[in-house]
Amino acid sequence: MTKQIEFSGVNKHYGAYHALKDIDLSIDKGSFVALVGPSGCGKSTLLRSLAGLEKITGGDISIAGEVVTTLPPRKRDVAMVFQSYALYPHMTVEENLTYSLRVHGVARAERKQAAAEVAATTGLADLLHRYPRELSGGQRQRVAMSRAIIRNPKAFLFDEPLSNLDAALRVHMRKEIRALHDRLGATSVYVTHDQIEAMTMADHVVVLRAGVIEQQGRPLDLYDKPANKFVAGFIGSPAMNFLPATVTEGGSVAIDIGNGPLSLAIAVAAPAGARVLVGIRPEHLTLTAPGEGRFDASIAFTESTGSTTFVTTATTPELMVVETGRRMVASGDRVGLSFGDASIHVFDAATERRL
Numbered sequence: 001m002t003k004q005i006e007f008s009g010v011n012k013h014y015g016a017y018h019a020l021k022d023i024d025l026s027i028d029k030g031s032f033v034a035l036v037g038p039s040g041c042g043k044s045t046l047l048r049s050l051a052g053l054e055k056i057t058g059g060d061i062s063i064a065g066e067v068v069t070t071l072p073p074r075k076r077d078v079a080m081v082f083q084s085y086a087l088y089p090h091m092t093v094e095e096n097l098t099y100s101l102r103v104h105g106v107a108r109a110e111r112k113q114a115a116a117e118v119a120a121t122t123g124l125a126d127l128l129h130r131y132p133r134e135l136s137g138g139q140r141q142r143v144a145m146s147r148a149i150i151r152n153p154k155a156f157l158f159d160e161p162l163s164n165l166d167a168a169l170r171v172h173m174r175k176e177i178r179a180l181h182d183r184l185g186a187t188s189v190y191v192t193h194d195q196i197e198a199m200t201m202a203d204h205v206v207v208l209r210a211g212v213i214e215q216q217g218r219p220l221d222l223y224d225k226p227a228n229k230f231v232a233g234f235i236g237s238p239a240m241n242f243l244p245a246t247v248t249e250g251g252s253v254a255i256d257i258g259n260g261p262l263s264l265a266i267a268v269a270a271p272a273g274a275r276v277l278v279g280i281r282p283e284h285l286t287l288t289a290p291g292e293g294r295f296d297a298s299i300a301f302t303e304s305t306g307s308t309t310f311v312t313t314a315t316t317p318e319l320m321v322v323e324t325g326r327r328m329v330a331s332g333d334r335v336g337l338s339f340g341d342a343s344i345h346v347f348d349a350a351t352e353r354r355l
């Protein structure tokens, strides 16, 4: 695979604040990479550093084999798509699309042709004469993308482009952006705080926390083998349950919940007596009749969306169970809980690393 973008040892300080810490990241040509993490983790800073909108304070960034660390944004040949769309309100869609071509001295006829071609790809052909205020949110987002496409950049950089849209349109636009990426054979870097968006759109997900890459990999690899408690809790919805547990003499793990210690048929590489955290995803817990599961619990409350029921147990800590379909249980009911040992994750309680 050809590398299209490389961050090597990238650091960014805002005064005394260390916003990016030794970031090493390679992005394959043609791939769709999501940068995801909680507010303030540095994902926008990383994207803006790639675009040249922030000056990094250490390390290097390359685009298509060329070191661009000291180049200004316009010389990097990347196109940024923002959440705010950043359209010119006094220009029509066509003028917005062709603005960068006009600045670069491209002739009028050629500009018109380019706008018509891109508009045909993005479904804007009938809207070229309109002004941004005459468009819906989704259409404005399409104009913003079209304006990026028309420049034929080396990479598309998206900064939370869908956050202004309602839930249904967001789901639709995710597919549209991904389809466009595939059609163009583009390289895309996409910043989002929404792990579902990252998981569903990207080939490669990079999880950031406090300026550090906590883990990167294919979406389902992060789901199946989170490297630490943070990633385990961040990827997957609703979030993974964590239970305090102790490593037993035989190298197994005993959870302390419900009716006394519950031994799991797994082996961990930690000394007997070590404190660990057992992670179980809500979708890997199932409800049974009392006495027929691994342990019993009372139900604190239930929430149903019709297709799915979220059940919270009255245990310490409380557990979230996701059941598909409707479940005829109510708060106060006594139930059993079952799970397969293969679906268990174990983390060191002190370092929070996967064992």
Ligand SMILES: Nc1ncnc2c1ncn2[C@@H]1O[C@H](COP(=O)(O)OP(=O)(O)OP(=O)(O)O)[C@@H](O)[C@H]1O
Binding pocket: 014, 017, 019, 037, 038, 039, 040, 041, 042, 043, 044, 045, 046, 193
């Ligand atoms: N110009 C600045 N001066 C000082 N600190 C800054 C500046 N810009 C960002 N920061 C800080 O750097 C950290 C990373 O900011 P960044 O915008 O990259 O976060 P983010 O992960 O994109 O968050 P969000 O999802 O909230 O946008 C934050 O703690 C932020 O307060």
